[in-house]
Structures are given as structure tokens and as C-alpha cells.
Amino acid sequence: GAGVSQSPRYKVAKRGQDVALRCDPISGHVSLFWYQQALGQGPEFLTYFQNEAQLDKSGLPSDRFFAERPEGSVSTLKIQRTQQEDSAVYLCASSLGAGTSGYNEQFFGPGTRLTVL
């Protein structure tokens, strides 16, 4: 079956532009996570949705970052007024059940590589 998909795969933005990154989770997956990965580092948590509810946004680095999942399926991560330090790979992952279920395995999409000039 289809895995997690993300678009665009690559995005180049000028400093100050707004960007929107899309994630389409595995069909039927309840939980959706966004992570940010800098070069040479492991992914770092940004935010978590259970269905349409955003239950944890503690990892969002500033109020320029905003995420939504209005119908409990597709999610969008929006970054306003992009800065050079926002350059990274943005990864989306989904899991079948509630994120707090210890047995839930998270499956990652291919990521969006954002470069801010």
C-alpha cells in the first residue's frame, strides 16, 4: 500500500517568504507527527496530531511555525517569514493508533528539503 507522502520534495525560499509543506499520511493512521532534521543530526520533534486535534506543539521553534490537520488526514506545516536557520529537512511520520500507545510504530515520509536563501 501507499506510504506517507510529502510535497514538495524540495523547496527554495527567499528569506521572508512564507512556505507551506504538505503531508499525506498512510490511510487510516490516527497519529501524525512533524519532525525537523538538520544535517548530521537526528530528527527533532515539532508537533503531533491525533486525528484533527493538535495535542502537542511543544517542539515548534517559534510562532512563525504553524501546523494544521483540519479533517484528520492531510496535514500542512506552514512557516511564515522564513529565516536561514529554518533550512532543514522536514519529515512527517504517521502511526496507526494514538501516539501515546507504546506499541505504535511511526513511519516516515520522504521529507521536504527546505533551503532558505
Add this chain to the structure above:
Amino acid sequence: QKEVEQNSGPLSVPEGAIASLNCTYSDRGSQSFFWYRQYSGKSPELIMSIYSNGDKEDGRFTAQLNKASQYVSLLIRDSQPSDSATYLCAPLPPDNQGGKLIFGQGTELSVKP
């Protein structure tokens, strides 16, 4: 102290050898542990999950968990050049932290033919 610690490597092993990847974590409440493989330029791919103390084997991979020592490892037997990648350890914090994974920085493995 970092929440999850892994040797960054690179760890270099000859083809056919056993590769041993180690990970320590700080949150004693973590109950579930995941190993991801990440090829250069690609996203993490789940290869093993382990939930209880002891060993769990899946093909050439064996995960080992010791909660008392807060230590989890991944052994790769009969290493192949195609195993060359970065391996990420990710404990799942306790229930009250919402299911997010905390990743180590990863260990780069290089298998030489």
C-alpha cells in the same frame, strides 16, 4: 547529559562481520524503543522495535534491551555493503509526553567489501 546518546562513528566493519551499534537513554520511564536506518539523502526507515528486556531477532538484526542499565543495542550479523547507513536510536518517552520520539544523533556505519 543528552537524552539519547549514540557514538556518531563512523563505525567501519568488513563485509561479513558483526556490527554492534549502541545507545543509552536518560528517561527511565521509556518503555518502547525503535531503531531506524537512514541512507544518505533519504528518510528514516523503521527496522526494529523492542518493548521488553532481552533480545529480539529479525533476520540478520538483533535488538537488545536492558532497561535497568538504560541501554539498547542493535547487532547486524553478516554485514553487507548495503547496510552502510546511519542508524538512529529512538526511545518513546512515557505516556505523558504524547508519543513523540526522541532521536539520538545516529551512528554512521560503513561496511567495507
